[in-house]
Structure formats: structure tokens, C-alpha cells
Amino acid sequence: MAIAKKAYKALESIVSAEYISTDPVVCEGYRAGPGGYECGLGYERVMTKLPACVIMPRTTEEVQKIVKVCNRYKVPYVPFSTGWYGARSHPHVDNELLIDLKRMADFEIDEKHLYAVVGSGIIYSQLQEEAMKRGMYIVVGGGGSQVSAIANMLGDGWSPLSYRIGLPHRRILGTELVLPDGEIVRMGSLALGDDPFWGDGLGPDLRGLLRGFTGLRGCLGIVTKMAIKLLPFQPERLEPSGISPDTTLLLPEKRVKWINFTMPSKDAMRRAMYEMAKAEIGAGATKVPLFWRVIAKAESKEEFWELWSKENEETIKNFHILRVLLIGFASEEQLEYEERVLMDIITELGGEARRTRPSDESWFKNADSAGMWLMCGGYVSVDYVIETVEHAIPHGENYAKLKRKFTPPLMPDYGDPGWFQSFELGHQGYSEFLVYWDPDENTDGVDHFYLETSKENIRKRFYTSLLGPHQPLYLTGPAYGPNYHKWLLAVKNEFDPNFVCHPPVPLAHDEFVERAPWMKPMKDWESPEIKP
Amino acid sequence: MSVKQRLLKLVGSDRLADDTETLEGYSKDFSLVPPGVPNYVIKPKDAQEIQQVIKFANENLIPVVPVSSKVHFYGATIPKQGGIVLDLSGMNKVLEIDELNKRVRIEVGVTWEQLTGVLGEKGFRMIMPLLPHPQRSVVTDWLEREVPTSTVYDYGEPLQGMEVVWPTGEIFRTGSASVAGYPDSPSKGANPSGPGLDFYRFLQGAQGTMGVVTWANLKIEYLPKMDKILFAPVPDLSHAIDFLYRVLRIRVIQECLLLNSINLAAIIAQDLPHDFDQLRASLPPWTLILVISGMQRRPEEQLHYEEEVLYRVAKDEFPEISLACSLPGLPGLDEKLLPLLRQPWPDGVTYWKNRYKGACHSLFFITKPVLAPRFIERVREIAVKFGYPPDDVGNYLQPIEHNRACHLEFNFFYDPANSAEVERVKKLSHYAAPILLEEGAFFTRPYGELAKLVYGKAVGYTAALKRVKKLFDPNSVMNPGNLCF
């Protein structure tokens, strides 16, 4: 497996020998699995390959040159920030170049105008800390603090803090994109100057090329610079405390406070979210899935299972914890006011406040997302959807029903209907369905469940973030839009005529279904012959 | 069969017109863009008809110009190459009001007046730009990225999932409205993004060149239970802007804007010229207007903490800014202006920008607030150069989202019947725009002749945009001549 010699020489001259390698040991270090997000599953085993070459550019100019070389010599490539998204972030074909963007770690912050300008090498905890030092904050995506801020802003980008802060799409400002054919598009105010403070297009907004609901997994170019909105926070410090593994941010309780409430029913929880939104109070409102609380309590995998085995369908059905974040942005009085209003709402709905630790390790710096793998070693979110709270609840319940058919190999969760929360002050709602399995057992059922959820969404007319590259494009395409896939592929063909940018994405899941014998029987939709 | 005959077959005679009077009605608007006459005007009743017309237009390479209302200020709906005007103003149903999810779904012909009335009855409102014309399309104003007066919501724009007929004729829904069978679905259309790509971005700022939106979901908010509007006279604009950098981050202010004296006078004058002239003479150079509110629960308590922090910051850090319920010499200004901020401009009254001289040419862009005074000074210099009285330049500074940026607007008033005045404003604007552009003005909505200027500079963006446009409109039928198309 190799990159053509001429291509290699050209690439080496761009970055110098220190930052390029075809050594098999180096390349092995970039293997997708077997551990990781969505790893240990069929997609990872069938679709991912080792890179033939790894290159680490430092500047946009270098990235552009690399992409042009790839086009000239027909070298497939994949952009790679941290590789956290698992299988889908890694090479899928032979003789592929992996463009590791970690050296693009430039960082500037305009405190006055509430934005930071980052390269792909900057991760969320770095950005959050720089923001918080200056009285601002961001949403650290659910993927965790370790994800590249740019990659997450292109692909996901939400957490309970989205209740106040809103969708990531609206937080992308001036952005620089190296298109798959090597042309550069500068978006927002970067189109006309050097200051990326504003994101709107010149007329039509080409930020539409950066992502859909979720992202394009790097198949439509490489973002080399992005300005990201920062949001006003409050002035007190969230003090880091504790020694690993029990590190946490201590909250200045008069300005930042989480409160957990036991609610009498799921409907009460739902109504509480709506009432909070109506009152326009709060900075976060989320249902807490029971197994997260158990993970947080457990000091080891074994202890998790010991505790988890004590739960059952009844305990799950009757577990209604609403976790609310209050931030006194303006003053202590604001927090006190919001707490009074919140208590009015909770009391009306028959809920009760529980003792809540004045600390956070999950959402401000999101240090514990890796804990999702503690239980079983395998994890993926089979869906995460932003729609309305009304959509979120039945969506999760529907999945829970479907999931029974696939348990095992999925972890027993006693019918847990997933996680939901309120977004954009109640204008939207969020649901996420996370599944876990033992990757060292037969995982075909997980692959089936993953695809089955897509079909279920189509059947039941749910919206889903897992469109585009995440599920077979010819399955979801006709069902949404309709025929969004036609436009996506048209755009892809236009800007990547040589099909070198992360092939065969966005058709990778289609190809997976064709290639994996245990998946083929699930194919009950039409598709043209898949290009290799 | 002639073109007309074939069109008649598609839509019927009651919805197609090509008489001179009708056509001329679509050939001009309030802008300085030269007139352009369409060949036909069609009033479709639904997306399917629009689809038919567009498909026909593609087959016969006839331009299509979507028009959503009767009132236009920027020339975007003036046909540049003839063609068929699709007048969507009759598609004006309020389709759903979803109080629970604070959402409304409206057809593109719904006007501000119509919507504000309907929402107001239910205790709701939509954030709005400053004094939108009552007969303008709400959906179009948001598609065109009009800047809201509200600075408090982190999520800015209200647009959510919508329906569009692409220039190729396909009917398509964006965002979570894209599910099959919508609105008969658990999905309510509340998510604007996707599917696959963020199609809604291509439609924004598109001046009708990327497709015909037929309806959209938009966010609505509850009307506050209590409001307090405050004013501060502003002799020094930079100082007021510093104040805004400080207080808008505290997140207690709902609407917030800065108007210079001539603009505020044009808005609040009882009559012209007398009251207007008096106001011009007596108003401070600039006026800061801001609103704090008590929302749905314990509104007095909310107002209390908001006032407390606002006044404390003003007193401790900006003693020159004195906030009050009115301006000196203008009692009752609060009662007058607050409703104006929550309603479109009153119907039947000459639009405020046209009150002074009959017409107004606006030049506006996005910038950092700290840069505004410099731009203002620049334009004053340029006005003098062209013999336009600098004190006659209207200014409107609209902070955006906690003052991270602002919309800065220059209004040049002129008598449309006076050709010298018309020429003067044209020349002034033509001269000023490239200078402002060079100095960092970000013209994200390049109307009229700004388009050539802006796209000429943004070479990379323009090239990419044209490539995208070609995919959606291979026959270039959708409003050719606008933007860079």
C-alpha cells in the first residue's frame, strides 16, 4: 500500500520530511479501531483502512497545496483533526493520505466582540477555558472537551447549554474552507477582508456547504480556520478541584447552579421544560438518564454493573430526574429570581428539589464524556435529534421499543427511552439515543439496529441528524426533502470531480451495506451502482 | 401555442396578467434601481402551481422573479431581464400557531401587519427589524436577513424549516420540515438545518435567485407582561457604544438601538414639516433607546433586578449616560415609542424613511460597533463633497447579539421628483460604497449596484457561489441580474 512516488515527493516538499511519514508503525498509530466511537462494529471493520501516508500541515497554504497535489495525482485523502469521531473520521480506501491537522493550532480571541478564531488543532476545553477566563463561555459538544472545536462545530455541537446558547450553525462566523478540488472559499466577512467577525454570506450563504443538520464527515473539503461565537457568561471563576479521577469544577453557587429535581412523571418533566422556556429562565434543562448517574457513582466498570443490576424496568419507568442549570448572568439577584420562578414551576408540577452537588464535570468543560465507554467498551449514539420536545419524547420511546429486538447484543437498559432536553429556550427539543454493547461479542445486531433506526425514522416521520454520510444515502435521500441526496451528490460532484476527498463518503454507508454479508439482507431500497 | 397561451393553461386567466399597467406596477420600487418590466405577472395559489410555472420557464428559458409583497426598498424584485413575476402576496395564510413550541408557520405572503395582529391576540410577538413596513412579507424580511432590534436572544434569526420550489422546479422542504408527509408528522419543522446540507443558508440573502420559498416556520416569543423603555441622550457616540459593550453582555436588555436625531425625528414626528423640524432642532445628536422587560412569571421581580444592575453599571461606570423614561422636553416618549418597537410601521402613514423628502436611499452594512463613529465621520465628509447636508444623513446603529457586531445604516433622503436630488444621492452612494468597503464595511446584503462592487472584490466567494447556483439553476431562470448572476 503506497502513495505514488511523485505524489509523495511533492507532498514532502510542502511540509518537509519531519511532518510526513509512510512508515507502517506511524500509520498503524492512526488505525480507527478496534476501540473508539462506533468502533468494534461492522462499519469500522469493513470500511476503514490504515492510511498509506500521514501528513501534518501547518498553514492553510500548505493544506491547499496538499489538496492540489492529491487532485493532480488522484490520491484520496481524509482530513483528520483528532480522530475522535471514530470510524467515519478515518481513511476508507487503500493508498489514502491522512491529513492530520493538529499543527493548525492558531488561536486568537476578540474579547470585545465575543469571538475566537481557531485552527483545527484547538480543542474545546482549551477554547472554553480561554473564554471563561474572559467572562464568556461556549457549548462544549457532547462529544467531549477533547474534540476539535472546528470539527464539532461542523458536525454536531450541542449540549444542555444549548438551551440558552442555541444551535452551532448559528455560532459559526467567518470561515475558511479548502474545497476538495483545492480552491479556497472564504466565508462571512473573510470573503472581503481579514477579520472573520461575521458569518453571513455575501448574499446567499455558503456556510450551507459546511454541514447539514450534522456534518459531512470531511468529504466536502477542509476547514482551516473558523471564527466561533463566544457567549457572555458571568464573572466568577469555576474553580477546578480534586485529583484524578474525581476532578470537577466548583461552581460559584450564587452565580452558577445546577439543581436536580425529582418529578412525578415524564409528562411533568416535559411540562417543566416548557414552562421554563415560557418564563425564559435557565441556562440548561435536561432529563438525566439513569445510567449516567450510575456511571458517575461507580468507581469502576464492575461497580457500575453491580449497581446497574439492581435497576429494572420499573425503576427506569419511574426515574424522572430533571436537571436544571441556572446562571446569574447579570447578577446574584438574577439567579435568585430565576430560582424562585423555577420553584414555582416545579411546585406546580409536583416535583421536588434534590440535594445537588455544586460542581460540574460534564458540561462546562465536559471532561467525562469518555465515561460512556466505561460500561461496555462499545458505544455509539444511534440518533441525536433536534426538533421539538414533543418530537423528542416519542422519538426516544419509539427507539426503546425497537431496541428490545436487538437486546442482546445491546446492553440491557430496561427500556430506557433515551435522553431529552430543551433547546433554544423551548423553541426546540433534543433527543439522543445511546447504545452500548460488548465489542468482543458478535456485534452484527448492533449494525442491524443502527440501520433499522433509520428505517424507523422514515416510517414514523421523525427527523434525524443521521442523514448524509451517516446512513445509506439512497435510503434516506428519497425520504427527506424529498431527494436531498440528489443535491448533496450534485454539490459533491461539482466540488470534488476527482472524488478524492474522503471517498466513498457520503456513500460509505451504502457501500458498507453492499459489502457486509450480514447487512445485505437489510437492503430494501433502490440505489444505482455504487462508485468505488 | 404562444407562451401566454401555455401559461394560461397552467394557471388560468384570473391569475395571469400582462397589461401594461399591471406590468409597470412591478417595474419599480422605492429604490434607485432602474426600472425593469416583466412580461407576465402570475399569482400562483400554491407550490404546485409555482412548480408548473418554473418548469415551464426552464423549458423555455424565461426568467422568473419571485415577489412576495407589494413593498420593496432594494430593487431585488425589479425584473432585470424581463420574464415572469410570480406574485406570491396572495399566498398569505397563517398556517399554524404552535404556542407550545413558540412557533408559527406562515405562507410567504403574510405581512407584518397581518402577523403582528394575529400573534398579538394570543399574547405572542415575533422579534422584528426596526419598524418594518406593514405590507412587507415577514418571511422575505428574514430570508433577507433584516437585523432585529432585539439583542437578548443568542439564537438570533427566527427562521426554521421551510418549503421551497427550487429553480429546477422540485418542491423541497428544508430542516425538520423535510420529513415525508409534513406537517402530518411528529416533526414540527422547528429545526432549520439539513437535511444533508444547510439548504436554508443558500436561500438567505439570495434576493430570489435560489428558489421560491412558499412557507416557513419561524420562532415567536411571548409578549412580555411588563416593559420599561429607557432613553439616553447621546452627545458622544463612542461613549454610548462603550456603554453598550458593557451592558449588552449582561443580557437584561430586550430591544436596543441608536438613532440619530433626523431618523428619530422622522419616526416620532406628529407631522411634517413643523413637528419634524422642531424635533430635529431639539433632539440630541443621538438617542439611545433600550427596553427591559418582565416576562411571564414574577415580571416585577425580573424588572427589578434588571433595573438594578443596569442603573448600577450606568451610575458606577458611565455617569454621563443618564437613562430615563423619556428625553428632556419630550414627555410621553416612552408611551409613543414602545408600541412602535413592537409593531410594524402604521399602515396608511407614509413610511418613516419617506416622510422627510418622499424617498430615501439606504446604505448599510455589518461592522464592529467600535468602528461606527469612524464610518459615520467618513460618510459625513463624503456627503459634504457632494453637497448633501451632513446633518441630513440619517443614521441607525443596531447592535446585534450582545453587541458582538452591529448593523450600521446610512439614510440619504431625497425628493424623487427632483432629478438633481436623485442624481446627487446616486453619485454620493456610488462614491461612498467602495470607500466604505475598502475600510472594512461588510456588505452582506449587496443590493443594486453594490453587488458588482462586492462580488468583484470577493473573487473566491463569487466563484464558489456561481458554482452552487449553477447546480440549483442550470438554466439561470431564477431572477437573473441580481447579485452576481
Added chain:
Amino acid sequence: MLKGKTSLDVTQIENFAFDMSKCIKCKGCYWVDHIYMPGVRFSTRCPSATRYLFDSYGAYGKMRIGLALLEGRLDYSDELLKTLYACPLCGACDVGCKRNLDLEIELTLEALRIKAVKDGKGPMPQHKKVAQNILTKHNRFGSSHENRGKWLPKGIKPLPKADVLYFVGCSAAYANPEIARATVKILGASGTPFMLMPDEWCCGNVLYSVGMIDEARKLAQRNVDAVRQAGATTLLLSCAEGYRMWRVDYPKLLNMPTADLGFRVVHLVEFVDELIKKGSLKLTKKVDLRLTYHDSCSLSRLSEPWVPWQGERGIWGTVSPKLERRRGTNGVYQQPRDILKAIPGVELVEMIRMRENAFCCGAGRGTLEAFPDFALWAAKQRLVEVKEVGAQAIVATCPWCKDNFSKAVKQNGEDIKVFDVSELILASIEA
């Protein structure tokens, strides 16, 4: 391999196939704990990955490489050996991973080196030279064994038998005698009788660290027997590397819990801290210094006592019997800080990366010998932090750290003082 019988025995790489296969690339092993993330600077704690950048140099890469080696998908090469050995085994990866998961990263890295040696491919040539020194002259420098005791100052008389046995170590004996001298003077000042090893040999840190397990085990047995025979109840060290060897790796090599050694293993800072708190030692002389404290890896992250374990791994990867994992929580973090704060005149400022987030000096566990440039680079990285917090001096608890920082300071031509904590304690004790 992934299910069934398993243990923490580092001589069998198969025991760590599960761990290698479950790395999720979260890079918690690379980044400072996100709770403590200070911003865009000083954000990493893995020297190898920070220096060499390719993912193969982080634990996330090494786990994959190890698995490939085990499964026969990868051959040994210079690059592979560099990946395994250009790494101070500082434990940052282990602790970082274990914040959220239960993978044995450090043991896996040790096991991979052991495998490389077993397969005849490791260690690095420079390590073999050092090994030769240790085996023939009982010290890593290859100096004369007879000179090992020359550091002892006049007037200090160790007893032939005492409860406390001071294990000096090669570094202090030959290269940093000021540390050994300060230590024994401190013992004297506190009225603590002590003895030395009748015939002190190298602790074998380099041997074990580079994977030469058989040699290391023989040395461990010899040394433990010697202490038991000497009848000491407390083994005192002023070298963090040596401390870790005795407290953790000797029990590991001899397949016994630390508690069964038959004597306490204690670092000088633990000892002195106890004395100060008991009132038996008073720090009274002023030392006017704005200093910062460097957490030596082997005293902090890597120092928790060892308990051997074997059992079964079953569904979901759960193990039985219960396994208390060593996560670095109970390292010796606080005692040196309390000591420094107790010295009058000292202003202790913390570096940005402290405690379990500390950035290794780069010298330890075979790195200095085989990759001296890398070791110096790591020390220089740390000195940037010293300057960032405006400290005049850096203090550590290990001659390896002191030596490496001193070299870096000299090469940089800077005015930063480098101390071992023993020197400052001594300076503050009334003569």
C-alpha cells in the same frame, strides 16, 4: 485473550490485549485533565506525543501498535522501537485514561518493552550499555563500585543497624552527592539514627524500565533480601525513581503486594513531613526564594502501592475478583508542598500543570540514555512554565529531575535555580 483468565502480569503481553483493544482515542492520555485545562498553552502532559506529534507517539497510537505487534500484523523496526522507547513512562497517560476508564496503559507500555526485549529486539543500544554497567559495576554510570560511598560527609556516622535504612541510589551517590549529604544531615538534625545498605547496588530502575525483566527481578530479589537481612523497618529514599522501584516495581517483579515487603518504603518528603507535623523537626532559617514545585512522576502519579492481581474477564469486560486500580489519586502530592510552605521566606507558586497533570522532566526510565535530545527538550518545555509563573527556582524530589533541569537551564543560559527539596529543607534547619 480478550475474555477468560487474565492478570496484571507484565511478562505476558496477552494480559493487555483487552486494554489495547479498548482505547477510544479520547487522548485523555495526552491532554491535561480537561477540568484543569489552562487554555491554549500548557495544555498537554504527554512529552512523547507533544514532541513527536504523530499519533503513533501518544498512548492512543501505542495501544494500536502494541495490538498489531501482538497479533503479528506489524514487525519490529527502528521506528517501532523509537515509539516504544522515546517515552519516559511518566504515567500521565495512565492517569489521564483512568480518569474515565479502566485501562492499564502504563502496564501495557511496560509489557511491550518486556516483550521487545524477550523478542531480542529491545532495548536500545544505549540501554544495553547501561545494563552492562549495572550488572558489572552495580551502578548505571559504569563508575567504580568502590567509590559508591564517597559522598558520605565527614562527621556523619550511619549506624551498623537502625530502623531507618537510607537507600542512596546511583544518582545521588555519584552525580548528585549534595542530595545524599543533605538527606543524612536532615536525618541527623532530626535525631533519626539510620543505616546504609551494607553493600548498596543499583536499584535497577533502568533495567526494569527498558524491559530487561529477568535482570531486574534478580536485582530486586537481591536488594529486598539485603534490606530484610539488615532488619530495617523503614527504607528511606531521596530519589523518586528509586522510590518507585522499591515501592511499586519490586513487589511487581516479585509478585507480592507492597505491604508484604516487610518494611515501609518512604521518600524523604513523606518522612520530613511527618517529622514537621509531629514537631520533631523545625524549619526556622529563612530561605528567600520564589519557587515552584515540580511533581516528579515516580513520586506522584506512579507511586501508589502495588497489589498483584489475577482473575477472569467476562461479559462487558468486567473482571473478577475485585480489582482496585491504581489511578494516581494517592500519589505523594501534598507533603512536599506542605514542607515548602513551612520554610520561612519561601513563596511557593504552582506551575500551570501540577500534580497528576505535571509535565515530566523527560529524563526517567530509559529516555535520557537513548534519547538525550528528547529528554532535554522536555525539560526545556517545563522551564517555560517556570518562567511563566515568575519563579526564580524549580524544586523537585529526584536527582534525575534535578540533573535534567540543570542541564536545560545551562543550555538555555538562564538564571533559574534548580534545587532538590532536600537542599532547601537543610537550608532551613538551624545549623
